Amino acid sequence: MKMSRTFKFVYKLGIMLVAALAALLMASIILWMIGADVSQTFYTICFLPLTKTLHMTEVLIRAIPLCILALGISIAYRSGIINIGAEGQMAMGVLAFTAVALAAPDLPRPLLLPMALLAGVLGGGLWGFIPGILKAKLKVSELLSTVMLNYIAAQFYTFCLRVLMLDPAEKMTGSGTPQSMRLTANIELGRLSGRLHYGLFIALVLAVLVYLLMWKTTFGYKMRAAGSQDRAARYGGINVSKYLAISMIISGGFAGLAGGIEIAGVHRRAIEGVTNNYGFSGVVVALFGGLHPAGIVPASFLFGLLIYGSTLAPTRVGVPANIVQVMQGLIIIVIVTAQMVLSNKYLEARMCRRWNALFHKQKEVA
Amino acid sequence: MEHITKRFPGVLACDDISIHVGEGEVLALVGENGAGKTTLMNILMGLYQQDEGRILINGEEVRFRGPEDAFAAGLGMVHQQYMLVPNMTVTENVALGYQQAWKPLKLDLKMVRDRVIEISEHYGLQVNPDAYIWQLSVGEQQRVELVKTLCLGARFLILDEPTSALTPQETDELILLLKRMKDELSIIFISHKLNEVKALSNKVTILRHGKVVFNGETDDYSPQEIAALMTGHEVQLPENKEPDMHGAPALVLKDVCVRSDRGFLALDGLDLTVHEGEIVGLAGVSGNGQRELAEAINGLRSVERGTITFFGVNLANKNPYYVIDHGMGYIPEERNVEGIVPPFAIRENFILKDSDRERFSHLSFLKKKSIEENAKRLRDDFDIRCPGTSTSAGSLSGGNIQKVILAREITRAPKFLIAVYPTRGLDMGAIEFIHRELLKKRREGIGILLVSEELDEIINLSDRIAVIYKGKIQKVLPHAEANRRNLGILMAGVNEDE
Numbered sequence: 001m002k003m004s005r006t007f008k009f010v011y012k013l014g015i016m017l018v019a020a021l022a023a024l025l026m027a028s029i030i031l032w033m034i035g036a037d038v039s040q041t042f043y044t045i046c047f048l049p050l051t052k053t054l055h056m057t058e059v060l061i062r063a064i065p066l067c068i069l070a071l072g073i074s075i076a077y078r079s080g081i082i083n084i085g086a087e088g089q090m091a092m093g094v095l096a097f098t099a100v101a102l103a104a105p106d107l108p109r110p111l112l113l114p115m116a117l118l119a120g121v122l123g124g125g126l127w128g129f130i131p132g133i134l135k136a137k138l139k140v141s142e143l144l145s146t147v148m149l150n151y152i153a154a155q156f157y158t159f160c161l162r163v164l165m166l167d168p169a170e171k172m173t174g175s176g177t178p179q180s181m182r183l184t185a186n187i188e189l190g191r192l193s194g195r196l197h198y199g200l201f202i203a204l205v206l207a208v209l210v211y212l213l214m215w216k217t218t219f220g221y222k223m224r225a226a227g228s229q230d231r232a233a234r235y236g237g238i239n240v241s242k243y244l245a246i247s248m249i250i251s252g253g254f255a256g257l258a259g260g261i262e263i264a265g266v267h268r269r270a271i272e273g274v275t276n277n278y279g280f281s282g283v284v285v286a287l288f289g290g291l292h293p294a295g296i297v298p299a300s301f302l303f304g305l306l307i308y309g310s311t312l313a314p315t316r317v318g319v320p321a322n323i324v325q326v327m328q329g330l331i332i333i334v335i336v337t338a339q340m341v342l343s344n345k346y347l348e349a350r351m352c353r354r355w356n357a358l359f360h361k362q363k364e365v366a
Numbered sequence: 367m368e369h370i371t372k373r374f375p376g377v378l379a380c381d382d383i384s385i386h387v388g389e390g391e392v393l394a395l396v397g398e399n400g401a402g403k404t405t406l407m408n409i410l411m412g413l414y415q416q417d418e419g420r421i422l423i424n425g426e427e428v429r430f431r432g433p434e435d436a437f438a439a440g441l442g443m444v445h446q447q448y449m450l451v452p453n454m455t456v457t458e459n460v461a462l463g464y465q466q467a468w469k470p471l472k473l474d475l476k477m478v479r480d481r482v483i484e485i486s487e488h489y490g491l492q493v494n495p496d497a498y499i500w501q502l503s504v505g506e507q508q509r510v511e512l513v514k515t516l517c518l519g520a521r522f523l524i525l526d527e528p529t530s531a532l533t534p535q536e537t538d539e540l541i542l543l544l545k546r547m548k549d550e551l552s553i554i555f556i557s558h559k560l561n562e563v564k565a566l567s568n569k570v571t572i573l574r575h576g577k578v579v580f581n582g583e584t585d586d587y588s589p590q591e592i593a594a595l596m597t598g599h600e601v602q603l604p605e606n607k608e609p610d611m612h613g614a615p616a617l618v619l620k621d622v623c624v625r626s627d628r629g630f631l632a633l634d635g636l637d638l639t640v641h642e643g644e645i646v647g648l649a650g651v652s653g654n655g656q657r658e659l660a661e662a663i664n665g666l667r668s669v670e671r672g673t674i675t676f677f678g679v680n681l682a683n684k685n686p687y688y689v690i691d692h693g694m695g696y697i698p699e700e701r702n703v704e705g706i707v708p709p710f711a712i713r714e715n716f717i718l719k720d721s722d723r724e725r726f727s728h729l730s731f732l733k734k735k736s737i738e739e740n741a742k743r744l745r746d747d748f749d750i751r752c753p754g755t756s757t758s759a760g761s762l763s764g765g766n767i768q769k770v771i772l773a774r775e776i777t778r779a780p781k782f783l784i785a786v787y788p789t790r791g792l793d794m795g796a797i798e799f800i801h802r803e804l805l806k807k808r809r810e811g812i813g814i815l816l817v818s819e820e821l822d823e824i825i826n827l828s829d830r831i832a833v834i835y836k837g838k839i840q841k842v843l844p845h846a847e848a849n850r851r852n853l854g855i856l857m858a859g860v861n862e863d864e
Contacts (some may be wrong), residue, residue, distance in 0.1 A: 218721040218730045225718065229707045234666060235698055235708075235720035237687035 128252015
């Protein structure tokens with residue numbers, strides 16, 4: 001049976017509309033229960049950030065680390081390892097970046113910035129390599145090792161910021177925020193508009209590179225084979241444990257780079273809480289984007305929008321950020337469910353027959 | 367079942383099929399892979415809903431919304447893949463579906479256990495109700511499935527390829543058992559193996575491409591006639607009646623010892639030689655070291671002792687890449703998870719072993735065009751039925767998956783070929799095709815080690831037959847001396863010479 005283009009379009013649109021309505025309805029009920037202005041809240045979260053350049057740049061600076069992290073996570077996922085340790089890897093990247101910047105503040109920018117970013121990559125890569133090699137050689141579950149390494153990284157990060165890298169000025173003023181001193185201007189990434197920095201282009205270039213690596217090279221072919229069915233890959237002469245470990249180094253390296261870029265572009269010093277749960281949101285973005293760069297780029301924009309929207313809601317419409325997070329959770333679950341429904345070919349075929357029956361009947365009447 | 371029609375996206379799986387089975391009758395449902403047999407049975411069991419047509423039981427129309435309704439109507443099915451929980455006992459597995467035992471807050475396991483014993487005694491199905499499933503052999507697990515189905519009160523049994531995973535002895539036992547049971551039950555029996563169909567069934571229905579092409583009394587037709595009706599053309603399995611080709615030793619195993627996954631010695635001082643241009647059949651009941659032998663040769667399992675000499679190079683404890691690089695071709699036992707990467711496109715699976723070679727990539731960038739050309743050529747040469755070369759290999763039927771593997775392994779121009787259970791679970795047409803390809807390779811002077819538990823296959827194709835038993839070669843017979851009887855005795859571990 002042939003499915004007409006019109007049917008496919010109507011079918012997809014129909015399901016997305018139903019999903020959007022369901023999400024809207026559920027979120028509205030929650031907002032109504034806390035007595036908020038429902039329509040105003042939705043406007044603030046979903047549309048207001050798109051209306052002004054300043055808001056747009058804020059959305060984008062949140063999308064940049066999400067995109068880079070999700071790209072790295074997708075590489076690991078495609079290679080058969082679920083990296084939920086990106087949060088820790090990002091923190092290690094921030095530390096390595098900051099350490100280089102603090103150690104050699106006088107080097108010229110063309111030398112120092114790449115060196116510091118490379119240090120970030122290496123820091124994150126090392127943190128990714130540990131669970132990678134443990135899984136490859138000893139079959140240690142990555143769910144366990146990456147989460148545990150997140151704890152260690154988080155504590156190490158705090159230790160560094162409060163002891164080793166603590167801003168000397170902090171001892172005098174005592175603002176209470178553990179942070180490093182402001183880093184030299186030689187590590188700063190240039191800015192386009194507002195706080196939006198050149199990391200945007202780095203993220204987009206990386207997306208293209210990841211696509212080429214995973215789908216156009218033998219290297220990516222082998223990693224995907226190892227991840228899809230390790231027994232068949234081993235049978236085919238592919239060194240599965242090698243590619244597993246490499247994929248985790250790359251994944252960690254991406255997380256570390258995201259950390260470095262975040263410091264170089266936005267904060268210009270290491271501050272507590274800089275990782276902002278990006279490592280976990282990155283997993284959602286990667287899955288939501290279908291583990292493919294072409295999906296991850298728009299998905300990271302969408303999540304950047306939601307994250308930024310939740311910071312606006314408390315001041316604009318008096319809805320606590322917590323409630324916005326609840327709504328985000330709902331929206332994500334509904335959209336993912338809709339995607340699964342869309343991929344159900346059986347349902348599509350059945351609906352198509354109904355559609356055809358309906359369509360032909362109308363014709364006869366006419 | 368009358369006029370059943372079922373559509374899947376892009377396929378018409380069942381096209382106006384009608385069958386009927388009387389009480390105490392055995393209906394054999396035969397047909398090639400993908401002919402719609404399993405789909406039809408899943409509709410009967412309420413797992414799928416038919417798009418058109420109706421099901422009548424004792425003259426009354428029924429409509430099953432799910433398997434529970436089918437159970438309640440006295441239908442029971444033993445699937446190709448057993449639906450048992452490995453780390454539970456036999457009794458616990460039966461209790462899973464046994465409604466009467468589920469009292470509020472309490473599961474009456476003792477009652478279930480009594481029922482298991484009662485049923486197994488009544489039908490002569492020996493099972494230990496307290497054994498864990500993982501402790502049981504495949505044949506025993508099947509008996510558990512049968513007991514489970516009968517405990518649920520089935521009066522009407524559906525068996526989907528019940529013998530595909532059994533050893534020859536277990537198959538004979540099962541056929542005997544079913545013959546006894548058919549006095550009390552009605553049975554639908556799905557099979558590829560026509561001698562079993564002959565031995566067991568009263569009536570036979572043949573499906574092809576989702577349609578009934580034949581209905582008749584089993585006794586009136588020979589297996590050859592049924593095979594011809596099934597494939598639509600005369601099937602003649604080829605035999606190795608060609609002149610002796612054999613040349614220099616290609617693969618020489620000396621005193622090889624290998625451990626199994628569970629730690630015991632699966633190969634215990636095995637010696638075997640295969641020459642160029644000969645097919646050596648390795649006969650044996652599965653689980654006597656065949657899997658470990660194939661894996662050890664191909665670098666997938668470490669070797670404790672001994673040498674595997676392949677054209678002068680020792681392959682013991684080398685990695686798979688090294689073995690492949692030296693010209694080894696390997697058709698693995700588990701085609702669905704080892705022979706192919708299931709989510710990968712067919713064309714991607716064709717380059718599984720060769721993605722690095724200049725033919726398919728340049729400076730590690732894949733050559734899209736030559737990969738596609740290669741895939742199209744292999745698809746046509748090997749008659750792989752698929753919507754396109756970008757179809758995922760895992761969505762193909764078993765016979766077509768095996769053709770993908772065979773095409774890849776043969777066209778890589780190997781110096782040697784190891785084929786492990788190459789035709790297990792395939793239909794006659796596919797078996798014929800694979801046998802012809804293997805013989806063609808032999809004519810080209812390639813040595814082949816053929817591991818199989820189908821004695822007919824081994825006897826038809828092999829120049830020499832080695833019998834494996836408990837990790838040792840029991841005896842090597844030249845083709846002329848081998849027959850079903852003496853091979854069967856050797857496979858059981860009895861060596862007449864000793």
